[in-house]
Amino acid sequence: MLKGFREFIARGNVIDLATAVIIGAAFTALVTAFTDHVVQPLISRIGATPESEYGFLRIPLGDNIYVDFNAVVSAAINFLIVAAVIYFVIVLPYKKFKELDSKVEEEETQLTLLTEIRDLLAENGQAASGKHGAGTPVGTDKTGQ
Numbered sequence: 001m002l003k004g005f006r007e008f009i010a011r012g013n014v015i016d017l018a019t020a021v022i023i024g025a026a027f028t029a030l031v032t033a034f035t036d037h038v039v040q041p042l043i044s045r046i047g048a049t050p051e052s053e054y055g056f057l058r059i060p061l062g063d064n065i066y067v068d069f070n071a072v073v074s075a076a077i078n079f080l081i082v083a084a085v086i087y088f089v090i091v092l093p094y095k096k097f098k099e100l101d102s103k104v105e106e107e108e109t110q111l112t113l114l115t116e117i118r119d120l121l122a123e124n125g126q127a128a129s130g131k132h133g134a135g136t137p138v139g140t141d142k143t144g145q
Contacts, residue, residue, distance in 0.1 A: 028082060035078040043070050 008014065043057065057069040 027085070031078055031081050031085075035074050035081070039077050040070065040074045043073050 046057070057073065059067040059069075061067060
């Protein structure tokens with residue numbers, strides 16, 4: 001059981017995942033600070049602050065209880081910023097890289113196969129001479145027998 005766990009940890013995927021979680025948490029903290037200190041005051045200007053009793057984003061329910069949409073709008077903006085950055089900085093470049101990688105892999109595969117075929121023919125003494133492979137037929141020598 002410990003051997004399997006050690007192999008799982010040593011694969012590298014765990015380290016990549018841990019790094020992504022740490023960077024994601026740090027980035028989320030940065031975006032949250034931006035929305036709390038830049039976006040939220042702007043929303044509060046057009047809506048209402050928690051201390052005021054007016055604004056279209058603050059709906060009084062009575063008995064000093066309010067439905068405050070400022071926090072909801074701020075969280076939605078926070079989410080959109082994080083999602084946009086993740087898409088444009090991580091997902092989109094990864095897709096482009098993957099497309100280029102598959103094209104290179106495909107070219108390498110064809111080249112590798114052709115090289116292996118050439119090497120096998122050369123090993124068997126059947127290396128083709130000429131443009132269209134008009135060399136010695138398979139199973140014959142230079143005299144045609």
